[in-house]
Amino acid sequence: MTKRTNIELPIDPAVDAEPALAALSARLPDIGIAAAAADSTAAHLTQREAVPAGWDWFTADATQAVIGFPRNDNVWSRIRSLFVKAVAFVGAGPGHADYCTVMGMKALQDCDVCYYDALAAPRLLEHLGSAAQAIHVGKRGGVYSVERDALEVMMVDACRQGRRVVRLKGGDPGVFGRLAQELQALEKWGLPYRVVPGVSSMTMATTGTGMLLTSRGISRGFSVTTPRLATGDAGIPGADELRQSPILFFMAVGKTHTIAAELIADGHAAGEPATMVFGAGTANESIIHGTLATIGDLVENQGRGRPGLLVAGPLAGRTNLYRRDGALGGRHLLLLRPAGDALNRAVLATHDLGGVPVEWRAGEEAPRFDVVLLDDAEFANRFIATHGTDALAAAAVFSTFATDSIFPDLESTALHQPTTAAVQTIAAHLVQESIRSTS
Numbered sequence: 001m002t003k004r005t006n007i008e009l010p011i012d013p014a015v016d017a018e019p020a021l022a023a024l025s026a027r028l029p030d031i032g033i034a035a036a037a038a039d040s041t042a043a044h045l046t047q048r049e050a051v052p053a054g055w056d057w058f059t060a061d062a063t064q065a066v067i068g069f070p071r072n073d074n075v076w077s078r079i080r081s082l083f084v085k086a087v088a089f090v091g092a093g094p095g096h097a098d099y100c101t102v103m104g105m106k107a108l109q110d111c112d113v114c115y116y117d118a119l120a121a122p123r124l125l126e127h128l129g130s131a132a133q134a135i136h137v138g139k140r141g142g143v144y145s146v147e148r149d150a151l152e153v154m155m156v157d158a159c160r161q162g163r164r165v166v167r168l169k170g171g172d173p174g175v176f177g178r179l180a181q182e183l184q185a186l187e188k189w190g191l192p193y194r195v196v197p198g199v200s201s202m203t204m205a206t207t208g209t210g211m212l213l214t215s216r217g218i219s220r221g222f223s224v225t226t227p228r229l230a231t232g233d234a235g236i237p238g239a240d241e242l243r244q245s246p247i248l249f250f251m252a253v254g255k256t257h258t259i260a261a262e263l264i265a266d267g268h269a270a271g272e273p274a275t276m277v278f279g280a281g282t283a284n285e286s287i288i289h290g291t292l293a294t295i296g297d298l299v300e301n302q303g304r305g306r307p308g309l310l311v312a313g314p315l316a317g318r319t320n321l322y323r324r325d326g327a328l329g330g331r332h333l334l335l336l337r338p339a340g341d342a343l344n345r346a347v348l349a350t351h352d353l354g355g356v357p358v359e360w361r362a363g364e365e366a367p368r369f370d371v372v373l374l375d376d377a378e379f380a381n382r383f384i385a386t387h388g389t390d391a392l393a394a395a396a397v398f399s400t401f402a403t404d405s406i407f408p409d410l411e412s413t414a415l416h417q418p419t420t421a422a423v424q425t426i427a428a429h430l431v432q433e434s435i436r437s438t439s
């Protein structure tokens with residue numbers, strides 16, 4: 001029998017609590033939300049203005065009532081992860097709107113609010129939905145139209161309200177784009193995000209003009225830097241600073257031992273971080289962290305026959321982009337759906353809930369996945385006919401959920417519910433499990 005856990009939620013008499021309580025109960029059917037009139041420090045359903053300073057909050061429904069909770073409260077942070085949507089940091093590209101990626105365009109089409117910099121391609125904003133808000137936060141006349149701190153508060157609050165936020169930045173957001181600072185603002189509050197890289201002006205001004213950065217016989221690599229220092233001064237980096245900059249090696253698999261040994265012989269510390277990224281951006285992306293002393297053996301054991309890019313230097317190892325504390329805990333969800341709106345919505349829901357969406361079409365290499373969602377019987381049967389059941393048997397869903405009511409066996413996978421609902425059901429299941437185990 002399921003153990004139930006009642007969560008107390010004191011209610012401010014000034015708010016209409018019904019919609020929020022209904023939304024909580026619908027998303028967390030196995031956990032009772034006990035509404036109490038008394039004050040409590042655990043959480044409070046109240047008005048935005050009444051949330052104590054330093055507390056965190058979110059909205060569970062479209063009304064103005066908010067659920068305030070002490071910052072980092074484990075239970076309410078987990079519950080909130082079911083209601084907020086991942087903020088998408090999207091690279092706008094350098095000039096023409098068509099240089100924005102398809103993934104970036106999809107994010108624009110789906111968002112409720114878009115905070116954008118001064119864009120080389122304002123036409124991109126035509127891709128926003130008719131109800132979406134576009135807010136300029138870039139520079140006008142050399143001065144930011146919105147202070148950076150204020151922008152971070154705006155983004156964080158929109159996310160807490162369950163709005164789907166896009167932060168659109170010129171070029172590639174990770175190249176001189178202050179991306180790290182804006183990500184930290186969300187990380188500080190434990191809110192989810194994802195990054196959609198873009199075409200940088202760096203590649204546009206080189207590949208796009210014919211100055212090919214790695215022309216055979218002319219150059220084996222290049223360095224990218226800025227004369228601007230964080231202090232506001234200017235100056236090019238000296239030899240020591242350049243030595244500490246990250247070095248990226250393409251075509252490094254099979255040569256990792258040699259690269260590491262030569263870097264050490266050249267004065268780099270043996271303990272300097274080194275990271276190999278295999279299959280970046282594919283469903284099978286995998287990352288190996290080590291040091292110059294260890295990376296050769298690590299790569300040799302795990303990476304044979306796969307394309308990889310080695311990063312050496314102080315930035316290596318800092319691959320913290322996929323949050324592990326969302327409701328889905330970084331799990332890879334295989335979404336078996338023909339391409340279309342339902343699949344797009346399921347992909348978004350998976351990002352929102354802290355998972356990694358994985359698709360697999362016939363003829364493609366088998367991806368890595370932890371959970372498989374079979375919600376369309378006909379498609380599932382075709383999939384099994386193509387790929388066999390062995391691939392599915394390896395998925396955690398059969399061990400994690402086999403005894404649960406979600407996926408009792410393959411036959412009952414003819415669940416005629418939208419995939420988004422199935423993603424949310426799994427996420428809610430995991431959150432409820434974690435709440436039960438901590439309460």
Ligand SMILES: C[S@@+](CC[C@H](N)C(=O)[O-])C[C@H]1O[C@@H](n2cnc3c(N)ncnc32)[C@H](O)[C@@H]1O
Nearest residue numbers: 094095170171172173175176177200201202205
């Ligand atoms: C704050 S940085 C942002 C760079 C951006 N994240 C990128 O990946 O292109 C702005 C600088 O990028 C360069 N830049 C941006 N767009 C450019 C373009 N279309 N052509 C040439 N340089 C450009 C200029 O040096 C400009 O001062």
